[in-house]
Amino acid sequence: MTRIEPRLLLLVLLPALTQAAPATGLPGAGERAIPVPEALDPQQRWAALPPARQQDLRARYAAWRALPESERQRVRRAAAAVAALPGAERDALHARFLDLDRLYRDGWRLGPKLGAVYPQLQPLLGYLPDTQRAPMLALLHQLDAEHLRLLAVLSQRTPPQERARLREQLLAVAAADRGAWLRRRVEGR
Template sequence: MPTSKPAYLLCLLALAPLAASAAPQPVALPQAVSAPAQGAATPAQLRELRSQQAQWQALPESERSRIRDAARRLAALPPEQQQSLRATFAAQDARFRDGWRLGPTLGAQFPKLEGLFGFLPVEQRDTALSVLRQLNADQLAQLTLIAQRTPPQERDTVRAAFLALAPADRDRWLHAHVVR
């Protein structure tokens, strides 16, 4: 399922400081999305940068490559269009913006998955992210339907059951829960 150009750009804006520094050929991004000058960062900013770096490194190389390509496209846009995209992104809810740090594939689906995966216990986060990244487009689409249909009081149970599945059992489980 192809992702639209704006979706790539939104993902880039969430990971821009890291995409620019991780690109094999540096992309000149405006100051508005770059890291604070060395020595000028507060402890909170440093923690945030470390978190962003860890999120960047956790992305599969194919996702990082897509983000680098988006960085190049963003840098090629006229400055006023870049600023417009940044303003649109900044105006979004923080949870929406943070969802894009999961990369282009999961970032595009995050608003639909948030019910099941937006508020995970710490001990489930790595497992959940690993499982979500293993899903193909059809499985991810089915899971978004389940996430949207699951009442709040059942989310923990449904999520735990899904995360406990062996990869070979996911298709059957997803299909059974979509047709309910």
């Protein structure tokens, strides 16, 4: 597994941290900067961006809005730390992030807590039906590190044809019972 520094998360969510985010030509994950003339007003700058870039920025903003406030605070602290780095170090960090597989980059949109375990959770979360997305993300943000670890084990062990059922069962378990339920499932009971 590739180990990622939490401050790399900033490179995924950075456009959502600034007021001018939707109108910037900042590069997204896996792409280079798109030149957008600074003389244009924000609406014109937005319209000058390719549709795929607009969609990416909307997705980043939605991801930012979906984060719990504690995760947003962690991202803000990371933003301050990255902003304090020398330009060459920031560029190197950004290049390192762009070199990651898209699976790892996209997982960081879920915030530092979930981004760190997303590669292990991806088999379970990669193809969520729209109706399960919000409840599942809320549930994941409630889990502590140990419960996320257990869920990651289940995610890796569960065959593709059984993942939908596992998600349904997990969502049906009361919050107070989730830890015990996860332990029982991992232990095979």
